[in-house]
Amino acid sequence: MxxxxxxxxxxxxxxxxxxxxxxxxxxxxxxxxxxxxxxxxxxxxxxxxxxxxxxxxxxxxxxxxxxxxxxxxxxxxxxxxxxxxxxxxxxxxxxxxxxxxxxxxxxxxxxxxxxxxxxxxxxxxxxxxxxxxxxxxxxxxxxxxxxxxxxxxxxxxxxxxxxxxxxxxxxxxxxxxxxxxxxxxxxxxxxxxxxxxxxxxxxxxxxxxxxxxxxxxxxxxxxxxxxxxxxxxxxxxxxxxxxxxxxxxxxxxxxxxxxxxxxxxxxxxxxxxxxxxxxxxxxxxxxxxxxxxxxxGKGSNATKPKAQCRTHKISTYRTVKRGQRRPDLAPTVKCLLKQRGYFKGSTKSKVHNAKAQRAVKRFQKAKGIKQSGIVTRRTWVALLSDGSQPVLKRGSTGKQVYRLQRSLTAALGRSVPRTGLFDTRTEKAVLAYRAKVKLPGWRTAEPRVWASLQAGRR
The missing domain is CATH 3.20.20.80 (Glycosidases)
Incomplete structure (x- = not known):
């Protein structure tokens, strides 16, 4: 040298x-x-x-x-x-x-x-x-x-x-x-x-x-x-x-x-x-x-969603009633219910049929939501967020972040980019949701945020 x-x-x-x-x-x-x-x-x-x-x-x-x-x-x-x-x-x-x-x-x-x-x-x-x-x-x-x-x-x-x-x-x-x-x-x-x-x-x-x-x-x-x-x-x-x-x-x-x-x-x-x-x-x-x-290292980067029931394509979660033909939403309802163990069979039908309605009622009962069988916005929020309650913040990545982003999209009534990366846009959405449900103004998604989402609060 x-x-x-x-x-x-x-x-x-x-x-x-x-x-x-x-x-x-x-x-x-x-x-x-x-x-x-x-x-x-x-x-x-x-x-x-x-x-x-x-x-x-x-x-x-x-x-x-x-x-x-x-x-x-x-x-x-x-x-x-x-x-x-x-x-x-x-x-x-x-x-x-x-x-x-x-x-x-x-x-x-x-x-x-x-x-x-x-x-x-x-x-x-x-x-x-x-x-x-x-x-x-x-x-x-x-x-x-x-x-x-x-x-x-x-x-x-x-x-x-x-x-x-x-x-x-x-x-x-x-x-x-x-x-x-x-x-x-x-x-x-x-x-x-x-x-x-x-x-x-x-x-x-x-x-x-x-x-x-x-x-x-x-x-x-x-x-x-x-x-x-x-x-x-x-x-x-x-x-x-x-x-x-x-x-x-x-x-x-x-x-x-x-x-x-x-x-x-x-x-x-x-x-x-x-x-x-x-x-x-x-x-x-x-x-x-x-x-x-x-x-x-490789940094924190957006991730491609996998097995997310087409939720990456949905920016607005509208009410779905029995018998309605909803090509954009009905298959997603069945898919999400199947992932959580409430629905069996094919998820391809574009109609919210009786079988799907019964599955929705079972889910609503488990979550303390009125058992109507109708996929209301509250039901959407609870269904999209159902699962574990990890602590997420700037730089977090992966399917849990994606689950948070799709849940906030339903809860806030506006599209939150579903990227699998907790970035400044996700942080702003978390702050908005926390303010809406009167949680402390932290910039994190922690168990209290998840509990509110999983109860369908919006």
Missing amino acids: ESLHRFSAHVGTIRGTMSSQLARIRHASRRTLTAVMASAALAAGLLAPALAAGPASASVSAPGDFTGFGFDACTAPTQAQMDAWRVSSPFAAVGVYISGSSRACAQPELTRTWVTTQARRGWRLMPLHVGMQAPCYAGNKQKMSADPATARAQGIAAANESVTAARALGIGKKRVLYLDIEWYPVSNAACDNAVLRFVDGWTARLKQHGYKSGLYSSASAAISSMNALRAAGVRGYHYPHHLWIGWYNRKPNVKAEPYLDDAYWADGKRIHQYVGNTLARYNGVTINIDRNFLDV
Whole structure:
């Protein structure tokens, strides 16, 4: 690999041609409550230690395929806090400090059980290692060596420490582990060079262990250095797989120009920390957090509906009475009833016949709806929503989202796009429905929303 001493000189030249915003480097972000706690000597030494061989859970998404909101906090929240936020907040991902000598808070909640419980309840994780900082870092934390070779060895040791912690918590291979490098003056070429070498060692070692490398830093610090290396076409460097960009511009997206070109680390390789050190309150629970927007992995995408009884073609759910010929709706009624176990036989008839009417009555009785056999709007809402009651929010995908969207189409009396992706349009529909049935103004579809839909409330 070429010497990074030469790279640093090249990086400096490139920065000189960039926007004047880069010349006015400031502390774009500092992580929440990251004061104090510099620890003793380099724990792991320069040689890779043997790592604990305990099995890791394959079900933990860290962070997986997702486009949506996440938060990170200095200390892992309690289970009660996580459960309260799960149903009420827009967040589906949580950042946790799993290792590092510079962790500013104790982690009494952070155990293997905590991790697996969050994964089972649908949370995605963003595991962070916060250890040695840049040689020119101004804060009171342990600093890496200014010697490039030593800094790289220290990055390797940090990776070993992070992997050991990840495995102990049940976070398995192929997941992303994020290195936290706080703001430092990149104009200090020797200091910047040491950081680049540290990140190189971190990334190379994680790859050897079967993990992916992530880098958190201020947009105007290590993120801009990564951008400059890419712009210079530097080869032989172990670039991080993901970048987590600290830039408090209050914009929930993953754009970071002029610090990071749109062409670099695109297509599912970015997290943007867009608000820092803020008190957020959901469901009566307040936590000091940083807000993040994620676009990771394959992202959250619309899905093609399967076995949905043609509901993807229906935008208006009208009343269906016995004997009526309704080519657009009668087969759908039978199909939905058959899926729920209330109807047997062919669903192709375009007439709402006596057999279908009897099935509707059985369904209405089970749901506490007047047993008329007529498919009223209330019956439509209950029938379309019948099933489990998952928590859904921005970035959720799949058949449960599709079921929610078709139910809201009937309940609100207007078409809600049936895409299988919980996007801003679905969020607006959820808010409208919650207001209509007098539920708290959360942006989520949680059991109370489902219970209202399944009772036919509209």
